[in-house]
Amino acid sequence: MLSTNLKYLRKRLGITQAQMAEKISIKRSLIGAYEEGRAEPKLSTLVSISRLFGISLDSLITQDHSQLVPSLDQEEANKQEGKLRVLAITVDQDHNENIELVPQRASAGYLNGYADPEFMEDLPKFRLPMLAGTGTYRAFEIAGDSMLPLVSGTVIVGRFVEDWNYIKDGTPCIIVSQREGVVFKRLFNKVKTGAYMALHSDNPVYPPYEVPVNDILEIWEAKAYISSSFPMADLSLSKLSSIVLDLQHEVMKLKKAI
The missing domain is CATH 1.10.260.40 (lambda repressor-like DNA-binding domains)
Incomplete structure (x- = not known):
């Protein structure tokens, strides 16, 4: 055939x-x-x-x-209608899909080369056995401090999302759009009439904003990250209070079970 x-x-x-x-x-x-x-x-x-x-x-x-x-x-x-997305991939000698790494310096070029096999061939590649066979993955080096505690230079490994309607609100994603370029945000899918998606930062200093769906080229759901900097523990009063309340709740459950 x-x-x-x-x-x-x-x-x-x-x-x-x-x-x-x-x-x-x-x-x-x-x-x-x-x-x-x-x-x-x-x-x-x-x-x-x-x-x-x-x-x-x-x-x-x-x-x-x-x-x-x-x-x-x-x-x-x-x-x-902007519904069909052609995805260029690379494979190793055994025909296993690679994870292509898009460094910060290549982000601008990615907007033009995301569907070009030749552009993909020139990117660094690696594989993560724990993700093998569970989808198509790509890695992006992020810039800025909008998603603290993940710092600038962190590499986010994302799984390709083909149907955007099934993305749960608040899911961290790499969003590739004509207007914003490559950004890492929490995505809120159901905005107004579906013509826009809302992008939220974990850093409260940065306000959320909307991106027209027609401007979005790709969405990659964040599944792992690689960083040389370890996140600092959140020991704020509100966090400690939450931990204490959780412990009290578990103690009450144990008492009732006895």
């Missing part, structure tokens, strides 16, 4: 095997082998092919070519 789809989509786009090979940076002979079913593309190549044709990986691999035209039309409509 994949081989038939590749040939059909290439002809629909009106390009030769050589032109297609040049666009996705592989040898022309490989395109012929894929279309004849003599070889299977690796994951990174499939991602490049899906981007070239503007079609999801799932449709490319599982749908018959006769069903692709309505699928393509629907995806084009989704693009216009």
